[in-house]
Structures are given as structure tokens and as C-alpha cells.
Amino acid sequence: MQNDAPESRRPENRWFHLCMADDLATLNAFVTTRVGAVPLVAQNIKGRVVAFRNVCTHRFAVIHSEPAGCGPLRCPYHGWSFDADGVPVGLPFNPTDFQLEAEGRRRLALHPAALARCGRLVFVRMAADGPSLEEELGAALFARLAALSDAFPRRGAALEPEDDWERIDAANLRIHQAPDGALVLHSAAPAGADSRFSRTVTLYPATAPITADAEQPA
Template sequence: MTVQTRYAGPLDTWPADRSILPAHTYLDQAVYETEVREIFQGRWVWAGFEHWAGTPGDSRPITVAGRPLLLARDKQGVLRVFHNLCRHRGLVLSEEPSTRGRLRCPYHYWTFNLDGSLCGTPYWDRTKGSAPDDETRDRLSLLPVHHATWAGMVFVHLGGEPEAPLTDLLAPLTERWAGVDLTRLHLAGERRYEIQANWKLPVENFLDFYHLPFVHPQVGPAAAALDIHDVALSADIVGGCYPRGASGKADKTEVPLPRLGDGVPDDFLERQELYALFPNALVFLEADWFQVIAFEPAGPEATVEHMAVFVDATAAGDGFAAARASLCEVLFEVNDQDVPILERMQRGRRSPAADHNHLDPHWDQISARFQVRVAEILEAAGHG
């Protein structure tokens, strides 16, 4: 693990009047398509939440890197991810969440179980009640997608066999959070946002600790933003730690929420930790709650953002209902305040003057790590 308060890297050598990522990389369709192909189709990416298909028989269509996928929880409770296409003529199989336990294509009524198996093919050989042989039936099951789950989230890998399991990539963070039990999460609240901004800006804003006292004055004074350590756990996990962030803010709930598991160390009671998991999951942890802001790029200037707040499973009852609602109100308000800022930054990228933005080495060092990560990928793809 590397903890640092100053980034010894691009900001030391980059001209002060230049951005690491030029303005056109937030606007250009060709750049966007390269990012979708090289970033979102070629590595582990956030795809959804486990609770989107939380009960056996549930299914929900999702989109990752422009590709239609399907979350499904079969009769045995196993969560699966499939390409959301009927195996007959390639029709998108599902367009709405369902609890029916099966999926039926509206074109020819081919039907699939939620384990992916084909179970219905009307008039297969043009006779009533006919069906394919077992080998053909097995061959025509829904096509699976590499997936893994962690902390209530579902991640997928669209680029063939993953170069490493998700657990390996997350290891620096899971080791750091070893005392927190993220298998005990209970959903407290969730919102969906449609933001007119490039997908990179929500990440950069999340890693921008400078703006907190000005855009979100309710979270504390400017002095609180000075008390943070920039943390780079790996090239793909960067963020920060407020050693006294939780204790320095007003209580979010009147009734204290239980800790996330019995192993949360006492020093975590005062800490806040927030990390960007490259490319599209932003996670925020305190001892008694966990927040995710994750997103789907929807175009060069459009992003669909999903925010979810989780508490410990022991806080799921009516006795904590007011506390859960109060927590969500506070956290959603912060995100609501960020949306117009993101959209104004996006509009600013349309000016040629945006290529002369000044990155402040005292504040922007951790955001620069994210920008460099993207820049390296774009350069390798020929967008030097």
C-alpha cells in the first residue's frame, strides 16, 4: 500500500497550463468508442447490484459497454449473468425486471429457465409438442458472461477469459478493510441519475476533495478537507482516507447504527475511506454504512449513475427505519449537489480554453492518477 500526501508523478513534469486529458476526450465520439472498447469491454467493470435480482425467480436486464446483459437468480438462488439474447434469432430477450422465474422470447415463444437452460420451443419440428434433442437443447442455452460479486455489487468481464480473478484486483482494498464484514449489507436506499456529463467527470469529482467545503458545506469546514491522506492502493484503486472524518461531522442519524460486522476495529469509528475502483465504481465506507456510486457510460456527454446506501443487516428492522432514512437523506443530498457541477464542467469542455485548465499539485494529485490511467489506455489505442 502507498499512502502519500503529494503525487510524485505527472504533475511534477506536466506543464501547469495543460490538462492531462485534453478537452476533446470528454466530447469526441471516436474517443468514447475507444474507451468503451478498451476499458469497459476489456476488464472487470461494475455491472449492477446483487439486490437487482435478489430473490430466486428474479431477473433484470442491464447494459454494460452498450451490450445487453441479464442478471438472473435461479430457483436455487444462484446469481448468474447472461447475454440478453434469445438463442434463436438474437432478439433481446428481456426489457423489464421480472419475477416470473422464466424468460420467454416474444418473437417465437422460446422459453428459458433462469439457469440459462432452454425449456420451451413451440412446434420445434412443425408438430405440436415437439422439442429438440438433449444435445441441441443444451447447446442453445443462454450464453453466460464472466461475473463475480463483492460488497453487494456485480462485476462482469466481457473480454474473454479474465486475466486475473476479481478477488486479486480487489485484494489491496479487501486487505485494508479486513475488519469490515461486507457480506452483511442491507440496502437502505437507492437512486438513479441521468447526468449530462462524460463518465470520467464523476470519477474526477469523487476524487476532488478540494470542492467539499464549497459545494457541500454541510459536510464540514475547509479545515476538514485538509485532514485527508491521498491513498493509492494500486493503479486501479485510488482515493483517500479521512482519519477523523466521521467524528468531525455532525451525526447523520439520531439513533446510532450498528457497525458493519463484529470485527470493525475501534480506530475505524472515526475514519472515512473513499476509493475509485477503475473504471466505474466509487465506494465510500464508514464503520456503520457503505455507499456505492457506480455508472454506465451512455455517450460522450451522458452517464447513467446508480447510487446505493447500505447498512448492517442488523439495522434492517423497524427500529432503525428513521436512522436509515436520515442517513440516505444526507448522502443523497450530497450527490444531488454534485450533479449540476458535473454538467457545468461538461459544458466547459466545449471551450478551447478548457485545454488550459490548471491542475493544482497541492490538491489534484490523486485525480491525476485517474487521468493518467485513462491517458495511458488512450495512447496505447492510438489516441496519443
């Protein structure tokens, strides 16, 4: 069947909210999703947060199978590991089996994905090139989301939004803001991804009292 969707609206060309920047603050922390049949991963590698197709370039196995976690960007199939440029740097048995020099390794680099931040919100896109996140959302909405994410730094107990809460929709992200100062972010799984890639987090402003359920992100 022919895909008649405008080029800019095809899933591979759209930005999707993935997680909070706090989720990727720790070395080797990763968060995954899928856009259609293509798995994506964002990961902190030696302090750089980068995004790739979550598929090893050796035998095309999925590298990280969990929605989130902490561990090196290493394929579980043959143990190939990749650096922040996506280049394989750890190749077991390379001297005897693969004999890959620097140029050969670069040719087997992971396919890059686009990654952008809006305040503390992290977005990914399958296509490495295209309009910026600010261009897709619009300058006013981009600025509003950045301000909100920075103003609500504390995670806490989950809340169910009420009917009178303000609602903001951006990409696959739905934000509900309570009149008394809580923020509920729900990220729907992109098209083609199952429900385990949907995420919900409740945030509180910096001035909110700290309770057992609310903590400052690392």
C-alpha cells in the same frame, strides 16, 4: 479505426459493478446492463445466480428490456425460455416448427458472461474467461470492499455525499463513506450504456436504528 487499448483494458474484458446480491435474492429476479452495444443480464434461476448475454439465440431479440425486474428468462419475441445453463427449455411449437432434441438445444444456449461476488457486491464481465475480479481489483481493495458491503446491510433513504466523506473507486463503482456511518454506492453505466443502467444505493450499518426509510434486505 483500430483499437489500440491493451487487451485487459478493453470494455469486454473488464469487470463492472452491477448490483447488490440482495437484488438477485428472489427467484427470477434479474438485473441488466450493457457493455458497449452488448446487453448483459444476471438472473436468479431456481436459486442459481447466473449471467449471460441478454440476447435470445433464436432471432437475437433482447430478452429483458428493463434495467431490473422479476420474471422468467423468456424471450418476448417467440417465447423461448432458458434454464440456468442458458439452454432453451421452453420452445413453443417445438414438435412442429423446430424439432430440436437435447443436442440441438445445447447448441442454441445463451452466450455466457462472467459473474463474481465481492461480499454483497455483484460484478459482471462480458468475456466469460479472464482474470478474476480479485486479480483486477487487487487483493487489498477486494477485501476492503467485501468487508464494507457486509458491514452495511440496511438500505435506506438516499443521501448526497459530503466533501469530507471517504471515497473509494473500483471499476465503475464509486463508494462514499460518511464519518457517522452511511455508505453511498454509485455504479456508473458502462461505456456505451445509457444512464438508466447507472445505479445508486445508500446503505447503513447493522447497528444503525431502524427507521421508516431503512430496512433489512430480504
